[in-house]
Amino acid sequence: MTIKAVRTGWQVNIQPGGRSGKRVKKTFPTKAEALAWERHIQAKVQETPEWSPPKKDQRKLSDLVDIWYRHHGSGLRAGADTHRRLLAMCAAMGDPRSDLFTADQFAEYRAQRIVEGLTPNNMNREHAYLRAVFNELIRLNHWKKDNPLKKLRAFKIQERELSYLAKAQIARLLDELEKAQNPHVALIAKVCLSTGARWGEAEALRITQARSGVIQFVQTKSSKARGVPITKDLEAALKKHYKAHGGHDNNAESDDERIFATAYSAFRDGLKRSELKLPAGQLTHILRHTFASHFIINGGNILALQKVLGHQSLAMTMRYAHLSPEHLQETRQLNPISALNLG
Template sequence: MGVKVKKDGKVTIDYRDNNGKRHRETFFGCKTLGKEVLARRKAEISERKFFPEKQKEHLTFKEAVNKYWDIHASKIKSAPKLKYTLEQLVQYFGEVNKLSSITTEDIQVFYNDKMAATSPSTANRHFTILRAVFNKVIKLKIYKGSNPCVGIVKQKENPARTSYLSELETKELILNAPPRSQLLFAFAVGTGMRRGEILNMDWRHIDWRTGMVHIYESKSGNKREVPIPISLKQTLCGLASKNTGKVFSLTVPMVEHDFKKTLKKCNITGIRFHDLRHTFASHFIMKGGRITELQRMLGHSSTELTNRYAHLSPTYLRQSIRFIDDLIPALDHQEL
């Protein structure tokens, strides 16, 4: 028990009250500050002025967010993206505002503003995280108020888009891409891999004998194998002898910058980088590929997501209508 300081500047003080109950407090600062706060708490305990329930009423929004980050958010796979959302929430609700001062009306205004500026799905994600912050500090018993998110009704989200490029647009996009991103764009269209999967791909993940790339960290958490088109495999073979480590040394901002720049150059609108994955899937089905094979390559855990491409199959309608043939008896040919 006492004062502990971590490398990131986080200070933890540890002490017991008159009833022997152990208390811990965490904040940012230095060891000197930690000793001062600890001395103050011991004095309050000695003078019978220590009321931890009062401290729960003065918990600020940023303190609650920090606690949520330390206990839960920092340990999950989507931590970087979640951290950005939490920073946005702190910016909106303020660092020093007390948690108890945030009302249901404030939450509703925030939700409406976010939905007007972005989309129902984005607003719902921010709201879900905000609600989780309140639930966490209440569950940890470091805040004794209620959750103001109760009573807010989330709006129905828009159906997921399935936009894709035509064959001509695809070739134009790849040929007009900056040199550093050209192969990456081609790889996205040729394999249907997600942007993060491509950027995390290591030369060791490629099996040159089978022509497969092994994906060890996917969105679903499952491993999978994706075949590499022969033309891309030949291009990669020419580079493999010179490189080790990551296949692509680009960052997400660099890829986004090059992608938007190329779209503008090609006068293509309404397309996101993720739509290159849809482009792969759509053309795979239109050229006669099977839904089950596509599901395996995309790494979908169920056919529900993959079936959005089924209508693009040239045999889809023909196969669907064949079940009706049994209802119709053989007819003699008659003139109309």
């Protein structure tokens, strides 16, 4: 009998190629599924006699992550950290066999992580990491099947209003940073406010990156260099600061061309002294939001802002569009109350 009941369901036990062919076994929850699979296999053999069912993939999910890292992830700027996080995810899911891993397993895992206190945003990030692993392995021909996470939707995140500092708040913050013992913190903040740079990009500046009225940011999140014009005063301040504190004053830093040393803690302390209240999760990034917000408020072009910020997608930059003085101005004339001259 080719189909029989077993402890775990209904087992198909057949030799689709005849007595000389390879024996194939597979177990299903129901007899109907077992019968359907048997008919499928027999039809395949009729169409193509040399056909045989695909072999089991004995690799664990963590094995796929290691292959991804060896062939692709090791070349990424944050590849080692992403590799570590992916392996932790595999362990938390019980490191299933790769060909048995399903979207349901990941959905169960992320539901449990949400219960444990992780944010939907963080889970979307983990989802994106693992989906990207399968996509890259498919491209490299190390994974022959579909991406198991292809159809699993990410959590929908409610957009939060982007906070930024008003002019008086900027002045108060810079005043506190100027008083700090750290000689770098105030000027780093001014670079961020003048160019929209991330804190890490500004803090890692080398003197060769600031010349001819432009700062060339090279160690960027997108790994793409971008140039941002700056004033003569800011360029002169950077050169003066480098002569007084650059290179030799970086202590543990070995790069003699570095303009600044680490100043993140000094910024946090200065922000606390200024008594400015920021939304949860924002610290140095408030400077980037402040630059972008004032750029649009003052009439800047949204496409130009995209290039300055280095956003790969315009959708990211459009978060600031509502601050434009011309944004949706038609509502003043085209609403029904205005048309009736009632308001």
